[in-house]
Amino acid sequence: MVSKPAPDATRRSEKSRRAIYAAALALVGEVGYPKTTVEAIAARAGVGKQTIYRWWSSKADVLLEAFLDLAEQAARAAGHAPDAIPDTGDLAADLKAVLRATVDELVDPRFEVPSRALAAEGVVNEQLGREFVAKLLEPQLQLYVARLRSAQDTGQVRADVDPRIALELFVSPLAQRWLQRTGPISYDYTDTLVDYALYGIAPR
Amino acid sequence: MVSKPAPDATRRSEKSRRAIYAAALALVGEVGYPKTTVEAIAARAGVGKQTIYRWWSSKADVLLEAFLDLAEQAARAAGHAPDAIPDTGDLAADLKAVLRATVDELVDPRFEVPSRALAAEGVVNEQLGREFVAKLLEPQLQLYVARLRSAQDTGQVRADVDPRIALELFVSPLAQRWLQRTGPISYDYTDTLVDYALYGIAPR
Amino acid sequence: MVSKPAPDATRRSEKSRRAIYAAALALVGEVGYPKTTVEAIAARAGVGKQTIYRWWSSKADVLLEAFLDLAEQAARAAGHAPDAIPDTGDLAADLKAVLRATVDELVDPRFEVPSRALAAEGVVNEQLGREFVAKLLEPQLQLYVARLRSAQDTGQVRADVDPRIALELFVSPLAQRWLQRTGPISYDYTDTLVDYALYGIAPR
Amino acid sequence: MVSKPAPDATRRSEKSRRAIYAAALALVGEVGYPKTTVEAIAARAGVGKQTIYRWWSSKADVLLEAFLDLAEQAARAAGHAPDAIPDTGDLAADLKAVLRATVDELVDPRFEVPSRALAAEGVVNEQLGREFVAKLLEPQLQLYVARLRSAQDTGQVRADVDPRIALELFVSPLAQRWLQRTGPISYDYTDTLVDYALYGIAPR
DNA sequence: CGTTAAGCGAGACGGTACGTCCTGTCTTCTA
């Protein structure tokens, strides 16, 4: 089987790449993911369609990279230490603070529309879903893992607890409410999640 | 504003409706949601396209109703008491049992493809998403609320706990792992979730 | 082979028939023949579609009968002696007078649109074309045959001339200019046709 | 007013154009004009529908150009001197010969179906009708004008006769009999027309 | 320093599906 020769990445047009990212994010924000078409991205970016198909395999792929790029830029802008979880020694307070910041971000429309679009596509498109998780979600979750490990060292979390599972007690409920709109999102809500997760719902 | 005259529902063809449901579910199972087209549903159901557009507004809408119908039939077949949560007095055991059953269901391809498709569409399409939650998800969640209330009566759960939030501690993590493939799903995993949720991750 | 039982014409609704004729003529006049649909005729006439399909075989058929009815009414209104050709003894004058009247009629939009539509359909649809000719065109032409026969009796036309062919010398050019727009139509033009036809174009 | 940008004609696919002409003519011949659909032409030509709509505005338009192309090819095949009218000095004989050839052509089904279809469409669709006349009919008629002018020079036709009108005396009757089926077509018939037209129907 | 081979903007192409419209049949309810 003959595969088409891979394009020469060294000659790739940086200008086009940036224009495509910008056009893709703008269009998804304006008309939504399903109505965003490759043709429209190309037209808006002032780019031939082939230039898109040469470097990406699909609309979802373009958007994923555009979003990764956006996240990276935002991180860089925030001073190179992106979303590290504070470690004041008070686990409950630290988690509540981070979750409140996450609530704010989830509501920011600059991020909401494209990330919702990517999440939706990832639900149905396994390959993209896995990439989305690996490149965006999991790195974030690992920050919680690190913070929980630190808490285990100070005795605030039991040593036999699996941090990768434990973090889902407060992260997943928030994620589901946002993704599936199963309920409202607020500081109170995330604070409550942290309390329940730390101390359980059974009588102490 | 002029709206097209609503069709007369009393004259609707029951046979066509059933054929459309069957065709839609079959196609989504076979080729996936994005490649399922209204045209193909109509052809497979032996129905004119207009008959679909007369009663539904979109492919997603057809599939939602088809899936609701499927769930209802399944419930009826299961003897009119669909997915009630057992109440043996042992909350932890009851929850673990139900979650293990849920794990089995989530892996059953008969349900997996269409519900994944609907969930994905619901993420991006608010109107459909809300209907999906209201008609399918929330009723299920209310069963947990009821079981947790009963546990509060017997003192197995603290009285000041909000059951609607509490249930998310073990339901949402499972949901997210399934939807977004953020991790593997197993009986061990759900058992662990229940333990963590009941007793917290902090030292007791 | 079983044919569907012919409907009972005695119970036919006169009111519906008239309403259908009126609606068909009005629509053809307003939106043209190709955009006139059976559905629109039925809606405009306040009639079920089946009532049209019960009594006519096609849109063309409806329009043909509607037009015949219109012509008949017009004739009746004109005093029962519709379009007889005058016989003053002066053949040239008589023909010129009739052709001038025909010119006026061809330009009257009340007749123009539907008759143009019927003529067009007749070109392509042999069955309808023959009916159109037999019921509308040929009766008119026979009036010319009669007048030319009378002229043969008075010696104004040679006895060896075939009147059915002779009339085409002045009728067909006018018909073609109107139908196919191969040239302008005027009194001068028809007068000239009569002169050429009577005396030929060769030197006398 | 915004108009869609005109397509770039220099990049047009010659192969597709030819295939579309062939498919259109074949289909019209096989199933008749009304049952010929753009979809079927595209399928038969192995072409996307858009390729048809990009270059033509309607089915009628396609067929008109296909027919013009056919006529042109036929003319070229016939040795570049297509349908010139002979000039032997004997006007009557020349006209009879040409009309006999026309009779043969009108009966040839290769030409009959498409030209009948075009003529019909032209009756009802003014824009197309005018183009049909200008590009196909009138050029043919001008050949008669030329021949009649030559006859005026030799004194076989009176100098005061308008040749453009005179030719209709024998051409239009034939056209009408063919188009509207108002009568049979034969060599005898066309011979008679020429005689009547030249010498008139009045006694000499 | 001209050649050459890639990437590029542009957009025509063969296709697929869209959502609308109409056909001619069939069914239900009304007068």
Added chain:
DNA sequence: TAGAAGACAGGACGTACCGTCTCGCTTAACG
């Protein structure tokens, strides 16, 4: 039991995009 109403299977319409494919044009890197 004819007729008004309109749902139905079917199928064409004209549009929008898909992903592929040429076109010239620009722009490096190489010979």
